Amino acid sequence: GWGMAATDLNGLITRGVQAMEEGNTLIALLYFEDATILRRIPMVLSSLGYCLVREHRQVQKGIGLCLEAMQKEPQNALHYLNLGRIYLLAGQKSLALQTFRRGLRCQRNPQIIEELKRLGVRKRPVFSGLKRDHPLNRFFGLILARLGVR
Numbered sequence: 001g002w003g004m005a006a007t008d009l010n011g012l013i014t015r016g017v018q019a020m021e022e023g024n025t026l027i028a029l030l031y032f033e034d035a036t037i038l039r040r041i042p043m044v045l046s047s048l049g050y051c052l053v054r055e056h057r058q059v060q061k062g063i064g065l066c067l068e069a070m071q072k073e074p075q076n077a078l079h080y081l082n083l084g085r086i087y088l089l090a091g092q093k094s095l096a097l098q099t100f101r102r103g104l105r106c107q108r109n110p111q112i113i114e115e116l117k118r119l120g121v122r123k124r125p126v127f128s129g130l131k132r133d134h135p136l137n138r139f140f141g142l143i144l145a146r147l148g149v150r
Contacts, residue, residue: 042069077109
């Protein structure tokens with residue numbers, strides 16, 4: 001009956017998440033597609049979107065799934081993580097950065113922080129009126145970084 005379908009749904013999601021964590025987006029894709037047939041759960045939708053882009057280059061479909069998830073759960077950073085990763089795969093680095101930063105405003109998601117580190121995102125200059133490579137910015141930037149203030 002209904003209970004069977006519910007545990008089945010949980011099983012599909014659990015296996016999908018596990019496959020995704022192992023970097024196996026093709027297997028994850030299959031589990032998430034089956035889960036989505038049963039119920040359109042935001043977490044599954046945005047994860048499926050990422051898998052579709054990674055495995056089949058279906059960028060527009062992937063973005064659409066992430067946006068649907070965001071509409072249902074605007075505060076869940078996972079959707080921003082998935083959408084940002086889609087933009088990276090599509091070569092849209094600045095859109096990816098914007099999306100990751102929006103996600104961080106919702107939650108301090110460690111995976112988003114990792115992505116930003118990997119992209120080598122730089123902190124704002126100490127004195128925004130001066131160029132990044134101005135001696136004062138370099139000097140105070142180093143000092144503040146050493147003090148652990150930035």
